[in-house]
Amino acid sequence: MIVGYIIVGSFLGMFAFAAAWLLGASMWIGLASYAAVGSLTVFGLAGIRLVLGMQEKEEILDRPEQTAVPAQAKPTAQTAQSSMRILAVDDDPFILELLPMITAKNGFTQVTSAASGASALSILTDDPAFDCLLVDISMPGMDGIELCRHIRALEAYRTTPIIMLTGMRDLKNMGDAFRAGATDYATKPFDIKELGTRLRLAQDEVTQARLNTSILKPGHMRHEKVFSLPENLHLDGDDNLVDRAMLVNYLTRIDARETASIEVFALRTEPMDKIYAHASPQEFAEFLSDVAGAAGTQFTDEHTLMAYAENGDLLIVTQSGNRSDQIAKDRTATERKIEQAVSLWLPVFEARGLPQITVAIGGPVRPNAERAQRAVVAFGNAIVLAEHRGSGKDGWGPSLRISV
Structure with a gap:
């Protein structure tokens, strides 16, 4: 900012020098005019900015804080x-x-x-x-x-x-x-x-x-949804795994032009409801972590974020072209790799009478909806595609790419 003041001052000083020279003044008077006008301009602009800045701060500080709460609001x-x-x-x-x-x-x-x-x-x-x-x-x-x-x-x-x-x-x-x-x-x-x-x-x-x-009393636990994310999952799980609210924030806040380079997938693991019912909380957290880790290896970690939806589906947000095109073309191979990665759980679940673990990947979906609905629509469509694929994996047709 100071450099700008000096440039403006120099320009006006040169203008004053030229004007004095054209009016027949001596070189010394011209140089004096250059110095005087230039100096006054620099200090004048700095002074004006200082005054305006102080006034702006006073206006901000003097404005009433909007903290009023209606009378019926809870204290x-x-x-x-x-x-x-x-x-x-x-x-x-x-x-x-x-x-x-x-x-x-x-x-x-x-x-x-x-x-x-x-x-x-x-x-x-x-x-x-x-x-x-x-x-x-x-x-x-x-x-x-x-x-x-x-x-x-x-x-x-x-x-x-x-x-x-x-x-x-x-x-x-x-x-x-x-x-x-x-x-x-x-x-x-x-x-x-x-x-x-x-x-x-x-x-x-x-x-x-x-x-x-x-309101939490000793001996009572807060109500949690069936597939609420275990608290220790972020600590022990994959580095790319974050809370769903963070993914929603990210997709909601980016500019529309930036969504062209983003793709959303959903990964459904079955039978998730039975796994939840028959596994201990620690086992469930470890299983979710292993699924996320296996999925993360199929995408470049640097450009991928994942979060679990409340129904247990894994939501994946990744950079377009970040191995996502290959996954979309041959998702069967990707699904098998993930199933193999979590196969260490098969003896545990088979001993409890659970069927074999299967994985279905839905997407990619481009998050092109209006900002307020962008994440909800993209996640919803990716989950629908994963559900559709999981319900008919033996005879599924060509892969679908949705833009919403």
């Missing part, structure tokens, strides 16, 4: 928003100064700043009471992805919402962040409404966690 929601503590981690001092203003505009005023990953870890170790973390993905030394891994290793922050701040939205970088434990991301330059939406989603998670904790 727990009010408490959750007013008490949600945020730690912002970024090596850019300007970003650290800007973030509290943006969060305050969205109703979140308790923000602590850290200028490095090491500083953030020190703060988190000493104070295990932050409810949400904003982490820059690109920092010198310890970057945001490495920091995310360290944060997830802290018992108090194993499930805390982590929003990555990034200007990179490709599958590799976002995949690295999600695999490290990030739950969402916000893009730079910041959009106030977008970041506010991300924070409110994090707030909903915090609120729900507090409500669950408050």
